Amino acid sequence: MKPNxxxxxxxxxxxxxxFIATVxxxxxxxxxxxxxxxxxxxxxxxxxxxxxxxxxxVPVPERIATFDNDGTLxxxxxMYFQFFFALDRVKALAxxxxxxxxxxxxxxLLKGNVKGVxxxxxxxxxxxxxxxHAGMTTEEFExxxxxxxxxxxxxxxxxxxxxxxxxxxxxxxxxxxANGFKTFIVSGGGVEFMRPWTEKVYGISPEQVIGxxxxxxxxxxxxxxxxxxxxxxxxxxxxxxxxxxIHQHIGRRPIAAFGNSDGDLQxxxxxxxxxGARLALIVHHxxxxxxxxxxxxxxxxxxxxxxxxAKAKGWTVVDMKNDWKVVFPFExx
Amino acid sequence: MKPNxxxxxxxxxxxxxxFIATVxxxxxxxxxxxxxxxxxxxxxxxxxxxxxxxxxxVPVPERIATFDNDGTLxxxxxMYFQFFFALDRVKALAxxxxxxxxxxxxxxLLKGNVKGVxxxxxxxxxxxxxxxHAGMTTEEFExxxxxxxxxxxxxxxxxxxxxxxxxxxxxxxxxxxANGFKTFIVSGGGVEFMRPWTEKVYGISPEQVIGxxxxxxxxxxxxxxxxxxxxxxxxxxxxxxxxxxIHQHIGRRPIAAFGNSDGDLQxxxxxxxxxGARLALIVHHxxxxxxxxxxxxxxxxxxxxxxxxAKAKGWTVVDMKNDWKVVFPFExx
Numbered sequence: 001m002k003p004n005x006x007x008x009x010x011x012x013x014x015x016x017x018x019f020i021a022t023v024x025x026x027x028x029x030x031x032x033x034x035x036x037x038x039x040x041x042x043x044x045x046x047x048x049x050x051x052x053x054x055x056x057x058v059p060v061p062e063r064i065a066t067f068d069n070d071g072t073l074x075x076x077x078x079m080y081f082q083f084f085f086a087l088d089r090v091k092a093l094a095x096x097x098x099x100x101x102x103x104x105x106x107x108x109l110l111k112g113n114v115k116g117v118x119x120x121x122x123x124x125x126x127x128x129x130x131x132x133h134a135g136m137t138t139e140e141f142e143x144x145x146x147x148x149x150x151x152x153x154x155x156x157x158x159x160x161x162x163x164x165x166x167x168x169x170x171x172x173x174x175x176x177x178a179n180g181f182k183t184f185i186v187s188g189g190g191v192e193f194m195r196p197w198t199e200k201v202y203g204i205s206p207e208q209v210i211g212x213x214x215x216x217x218x219x220x221x222x223x224x225x226x227x228x229x230x231x232x233x234x235x236x237x238x239x240x241x242x243x244x245x246i247h248q249h250i251g252r253r254p255i256a257a258f259g260n261s262d263g264d265l266q267x268x269x270x271x272x273x274x275x276g277a278r279l280a281l282i283v284h285h286x287x288x289x290x291x292x293x294x295x296x297x298x299x300x301x302x303x304x305x306x307x308x309x310a311k312a313k314g315w316t317v318v319d320m321k322n323d324w325k326v327v328f329p330f331e332x333x
Numbered sequence: 334m335k336p337n338x339x340x341x342x343x344x345x346x347x348x349x350x351x352f353i354a355t356v357x358x359x360x361x362x363x364x365x366x367x368x369x370x371x372x373x374x375x376x377x378x379x380x381x382x383x384x385x386x387x388x389x390x391v392p393v394p395e396r397i398a399t400f401d402n403d404g405t406l407x408x409x410x411x412m413y414f415q416f417f418f419a420l421d422r423v424k425a426l427a428x429x430x431x432x433x434x435x436x437x438x439x440x441x442l443l444k445g446n447v448k449g450v451x452x453x454x455x456x457x458x459x460x461x462x463x464x465x466h467a468g469m470t471t472e473e474f475e476x477x478x479x480x481x482x483x484x485x486x487x488x489x490x491x492x493x494x495x496x497x498x499x500x501x502x503x504x505x506x507x508x509x510x511a512n513g514f515k516t517f518i519v520s521g522g523g524v525e526f527m528r529p530w531t532e533k534v535y536g537i538s539p540e541q542v543i544g545x546x547x548x549x550x551x552x553x554x555x556x557x558x559x560x561x562x563x564x565x566x567x568x569x570x571x572x573x574x575x576x577x578x579i580h581q582h583i584g585r586r587p588i589a590a591f592g593n594s595d596g597d598l599q600x601x602x603x604x605x606x607x608x609g610a611r612l613a614l615i616v617h618h619x620x621x622x623x624x625x626x627x628x629x630x631x632x633x634x635x636x637x638x639x640x641x642x643a644k645a646k647g648w649t650v651v652d653m654k655n656d657w658k659v660v661f662p663f664e665x666x
Binding site (some may be wrong): 042064075138182191192195197205206207208209213216217218220224225227234240241244245247248250251252266269270273 | 425515524539540542549550577581582654
């Protein structure tokens with residue numbers, strides 16, 4: 001045997017062994033999902049696209065799956081977690097901004113009147129985001145996010161926000177990756193608000209996170225290059241922005257997409273419009289006991305048009321109450 | 334032995350075998366590089382960051398390497414290949430644009446006066462790019478690029494442009510990937526001009542290509558969602574734009590970067606400013622016989638400030654004439 005053939009053989013044996021291990025482990029990977037049509041739709045789709053020789057077979061590099069974050073991978077009630085971050089930042093920065101005492105939306109916020117802030121609508125939120133998410137280097141912002149994630153607690157559960165992720169979705173991410181999928185986050189949330197923790201929490205590396213962003217500027221600061229975050233929107237990765245963000249970042253169409261609100265509608269349309277087998281899945285929040293129950297009337301994560309389209313198009317809708325054995329990983333504690 | 338331990342053991346054996354195969358194959362992976370300080374700098378760097386327990390060890394997910402394209406992975410003379418594409422598109426579209434006969438820069442171009450077009454500077458090139466790169470869906474543009482790449486020939490070598498890639502750099506890409514690196518393109522060229530062929534030619538998938546872009550818009554067209562390319566610049570991924578593009582897209586700092594011109598200077602600065610071992614490499618075009626020889630005075634791929642900084646900072650500079658046994662893959666034919 002020539003040295004090269006020997007290496008090829010060793011490589012082949014390694015691949016076969018890895019495959020056996022993967023298949024055996026995969027069978028149990030969706031253990032927090034109750035049996036039924038929802039779980040079956042997921043397993044059937046994965047079987048179709050991964051079976052060599054099947055008409056729906058998809059080569060590994062094209063197995064792209066995109067996940068919304070707020071309300072799909074982690075909770076989003078009583079409001080988007082990034083808003084809690086922004087509000088905490090306003091409080092932390094208030095001593096440096098005496099003018100905020102009389103300037104809306106900061107004045108309401110500092111008096112604890114969050115509803116007053118939300119009345120200011122998108123414009124008020126944008127002002128708060130710009131005041132708290134810009135004006136520092138990218139490295140400084142990363143540290144601010146990491147510190148907040150390590151210390152902040154959700155008002156209802158008193159848990160760190162990064163524990164309020166959905167156990168069945170964590171299993172789904174791992175299951176897809178075990179089947180050769182590349183998993184991406186495609187969120188309306190700030191990309192740099194997610195990247196510092198998505199690898200640890202979801203197993204999704206920074207380069208596979210797509211989100212909204214502010215513009216940044218390259219500068220030399222004391223002979224050291226830095227990227228400064230500017231108070232100017234670069235991209236809003238929501239609604240019709242999601243397919244745009246996907247195309248900009250990934251450059252090919254996903255074959256599976258996962259969302260929970262009208263903000264995900266265009267991503268699901270874009271994904272399902274491709275040829276071959278496609279999976280479009282919507283997480284429907286139906287569990288007021290273990291999580292929250294909301295859809296058509298919610299201020300955060302409104303699910304209305306996308307729910308109608310899911311029914312019309314036969315997309316998979318997760319009934320959280322009935323399809324999930326467990327919602328949060330900490331429930332068993 | 335419990336089933337899980339057995340699976341873990343099989344997985345472990347698979348990893349060990351894969352590792353042995355990788356190491357043995359890697360030794361011969363830079364065979365088009367002459368021995369000497371340049372090749373040694375590359376091999377030493379890779380050894381330092383991949384050796385477990387070494388102070389310079391870098392975990393696999395953080396082994397990010399970014400490559401410029403024009404002049405670094407493929408040639409860029411007598412002008413950027415994307416300009417040839419744009420000029421060919423102007424000719425193809427001319428029948429639909431009778432006004433171009435008298436309108437600059439199109440009039441000069443259609444008369445074959447390329448120098449006249451270049452005199453119009455950036456503004457003329459931008460007009461040509463917008464006229465030829467926008468106004469269609471992303472799928473239509475992808476097909477246009479694929480058709481052109483399959484048929485167009487370089488004026489000097491009469492080879493397809495995708496054959497005018499540097500053999501030593503192809504080996505370097507593969508060598509880095511075999512050592513756990515993720516390889517990205519970070520080019521001033523159009524991202525959608527590169528993505529249709531980078532996977533096949535460089536082994537770099539679309540989601541690892543970063544480049545300049547036009548804005549796109551999500552629309553429903555006969556009930557089918559499309560992304561329409563608009564005649565408006567979205568992002569210029571050149572000079573100070575490169576670190577910005579890297580941060581937007583990858584979200585972490587590369588530990589190795591490869592360029593050939595002043596357009597890559599900020600990417601190299603950004604890469605080397607991180608802590609730990611770093612590799613900054615510049616391809617210096619010194620071979621007028623096999624390729625082209627140019628640097629400080631060239632209109633395309635000018636290498637001036639970055640050459641000075643490379644000397645001052647001790648970056649690795651490839652002397653193409655002396656460091657490369659082979660330039661193009663077709664030389665042996």
